[in-house]
Each structure stands twice: as structure tokens, then as C-alpha cells.
Amino acid sequence: MAATHPGIRFPDRAEALASFEGYRVFLDPWEPIANELQSQWTGVALREESRILGIFGPQGAGKTLLTKKLLADFEVTKSSQAGLVVDQNNFWHRVSGGKSLDPELIASGTEKTEFKEVENNRDWVSDAEAFAQSRDRVRARVLLADNAERAYFRQGLVDMTDIEFMKNSRDPELTRLAAERLVDKLRTTLRGTLLIVLSNDDEFLLQLQDAVEHQHEDLMALSTLGLPDSATKETIIRVNTNRLNPASYWSAIDQASETDRLALKQALGGDATFPNSFRAVDTASKNRIGRPARRNVITLVALSPSSTAGYDPAEIGTLKRTDVAHKWMSLTTYHEDWAPDSLGTREKGLLESEWALRVCALGDAFVASLLAAGGGDIPQKAQVQSLLSELKTFRGPGTKEPTRVADTARYASMIDLWNPSAYDTSAFWSSGQARSTLYEPALKQVLPGYNTTTSGFLTYRPDFVVNDFSPASVLNSISDDPKAIRQAIRRDAHVFEFTAIESTTSEKIKSYLASKLPVYVEITQEQ
Secondary structure, eight states: OOOOOSOOOOOSSGGGGGGOTTOOOOOGGGHHHHHHHHHHHHHHHHHOOOEEEEEEOOTTSSHHHHHHHHHHHHHHHHTOSSOOOOOTTOHHHHHHSTTTTOHHHHHHHHHTEEEEEOTTOTTHHHHHHHHHHTOTTOSEEEEEETTTTSHHHHHTTSOOOHHHHHHHTTOHHHHHHHHHHHHHHHHTTTTTEEEEEEESOHHHHHHHHHHHHHHSTTSEEEEEOOOOOHHHHHHHHHHHHHHHSSSOHHHHHTTBOHHHHHHHHHHHHTTOOHHHHHHHHHHHHHSBOSSOOOOEEEEEEEEOSSSSOOSOGGGTSEEEEEEEEETTEEEEEEEESOSOGGGOHHHHHHHHHHEEEEEEEEOHHHHHHHHHHHTTOHHHHHHHHHHHHHHTOOOOTTOOHHHHHHHHHHHHHHHHTOOOOOOOOHHHHTTGGGGHHHHHHHHHHHSTTTTOOOSSSTTOOOSEEEEOOOOOOGGGOSSSOHHHHHHHTOOOOEEEEEEEOSSOOHHHHHHHHHHHTHHHHHHHHOO
């Protein structure tokens, strides 16, 4: 069954990520932070200096996500038993490996470094001192203090009760005293430590830096973790909606109300946080109106020696309609239950939410003409091209019945008027897997662009692309007009995949789909 839309799953806070396996963290927006961390960490690792890096970010900008990603990627690198595999999606590799992600730098940096979280621990200073003393061979210690504007951070440096902190938290003198004691610790018992202080309170960080610099020049640097540009934000929201749900980002918003789609566009284009942007998609997915929109289309062309389709189309999935069932050609369309179970429940739902499947079975009369066309038979080439050109047209929802009837009649007429070729296909059908070496050169003759690189399909190359795939984006709308937004997210990708099956059974078609469709899951969810 096609996915329903009770809302979408998404993490409302970084602390919840453990429950959202598959969430993809995008590192490119963090590149300035990685560069600053690399600079600060290098001084600690090479010269046993002490450093403080303050990172400011508003709520929802990803400070906690950054700390958890850095810690997790360090632990993955440290515990790797199979040897170091450089990964550009590993945040620690970006910090320790430099711009070239040098494996020797990463390996040596990992060996000489240890991390410790200190958040919400008012005894963090004494714990950090014990941590430093127990790791004599490690030259670089990294302390992570997230939400450092909270009481624990300054209470660890200045003995005071919670009530006293509440009364004095905005007093610059409290921060000055805490800074004095912090500088002393970093010069003595915590020497060789990089302290990363993250906060959503820019005033606190500025006061801390001013007080630290008054005691020790160039000890503390500040960096800002801002929201990425609008296009990057939408990519992050779209990809993770697709990775976490059995329905795509597009499917969640295509039938939303005009108000909800506009609200999503404004959230993505403004300063809304990631949780709030996810909530805008969630709201849109619940308020569904109107008929289903046109999906992207995969047309599977199955060449067969049979004079008929040779299989029961209803066994492929839930039939949406049969456009052709005439002599040696059948053409059927599926919206639901066509993706194989082997993909996985979520992946199957994701694929069917954004793609429709057409299966076109073409018998030996077509195969003979195709192979003859590949050998230079001009009349055969013309009629093969004519039929394949007709297949490029896909009628979406809302097509009127007279138009569909006319399409069916046009196919029937082409088949009835087909000029049979004398080409002997027996050797073709007996050649097994080598059949592709015979029909692919012929397809290149009749389908210009066959098996050529195109855009929108990552590293995959479909057999033939009628229309490129592009990820749904409300930001591509030229204005806030509802029609412009609707046009911007319209689905019109169309691809052909060809196979030649000597015995065209439902099971063989389903088996072929099971081998081919995982790449379309990746295409849909990873962009």
C-alpha cells in the first residue's frame, strides 16, 4: 500500500538522535567550525598548549548535534579494528586530517587525543583534572562543555549555590572571577587541554572571552555556528525526511494546503531552526487536500520472445490501469505494491510515494525489428523509433478518458500496421546474458542518448532518460504565488530501463525490479 501521512518522524532535539537511525548529518555547513577546531587543536596536540574555543549558536542551530557527531566520529575512528578508512562524512577526520584528510595525520591525531564531555556536571573541573592526570601519554585533551551558559559551568569554577547563581548569572564580575580561575587551571593542572565551550548566550561568551583575554592573551577564540543558507537547509530537511519516513518530502507536501506550502517556503528561507522547519513539513503532510499529483515514472521495457505478454500483470502490483493489451504488446501502470518487499518496508513506501511504475512487454515482432534496425534497416528503425517515442508520453492524474482511449487506439494501430522483419531472433534468445550486447547497440541506434550520463541520478546511469530527476524544492518557486510553488515541486522525471527475458514471467520481472530499484531508493532519498 502507498504510504499514508499521519505526520513525519523527525528528531526535535539532537539528544533524540539515538531513536532516529539513518539521520544524515551534513558536514559542509560546519566547515568553518572544523577549520577553527583544527587550528586550536593543532596547538594543543603539537605544543601542549591550552586553548579555549567558544562556539555561539542560537537554539536549534545544531550545537549539541555538532558535539555528539564529533564525539561519535572520534570514537568510531579510535575503535576501528580494520584500519583507518578516511571518510569525508567523519567530522573528526575533517578536524584532524586537514583539508586533504591526510590518513597519517588522522591516525596520529587520534592516538594522541582524548575527549571528555563535562556538560551539567558542577564538579567538572576536578573530574577534568583527574582525567588529565590519568592520561599521561596523551598530549591533547579535549573537554566539551555544551550549554555552558547554564549554572554548572561557572559553578565548577566558583563555589556557589543554585540560588546564588540565579541572582548573579548576568553579573560580569561572576564571569570575570570564573575566567580567572579557568585560566589558572589551564596553565597548571589542565595544561594541554582544548576546552570547547558551546552556548546560545552570546553575551556570556563575549564576557568570558574578554575576561580570559585580560588574563592570557590569545587563549580564547570565538566562532559562530549559524544556520546554513536556505538551499542547504532544505536539502538537510528533505534528505532526512526521506531517510526517516516511508513517504518522501515531496509526497508529504504535494497535496498540502497553499497556506502550509507557503509557510514551509518561508521557514526554509528565513531563520527558522531545523526542528521548526521539520514541523512545517509535518504540518503540511497532515493537511492534505486535492487529488494525488503526477509522480516520477520508471518505464520497464521487457523484451520477450512470446507473441503475448507472457505474464499476469496483476501479479506485479496493484494495477492502476492497463493502457495496452494487444497482440505482442502490453502496457500497464502501477502506483501501489509494485516495489519488492526485499527493499524494506520504509524504502518500499518511499519509492512508491514518489515514483510510478509502468511495465511494457514487447514481443518478438518488436525484438526482430529492433535488431534489424541496429543492423541498418531504415524502415524497421523508423517504426521502432515511432513506438518508443510514443512510450515517452506518460499521462498523469486528471487525464480525461477520451485522451486515454485515443492513446490506446494509437498503440493498437501501430501494432496492427507493423511491418514484420525477417530478422531471425533465435540466436539472440539462445545467447543468455549476452543478449544485452546485441540489443544495446541497436537501442543506441534508435534512441539517441541511450546509456549516456545525465543529471539528477547521482552516480547511476539509467538506460534512457526522458526527463531528468530533480529533488523537490519549494525554494525553486519564482515567487510566493501558490501556482508558482505548485509548479516548482512538480514531478516529471521519466526513465526507461530495458531487459530481455527469454521466459517473461511475473517472478522474473519482479526479480529484475528487486535488483534494479535499490538505486532509485538512493536517488530519491539522498538528494
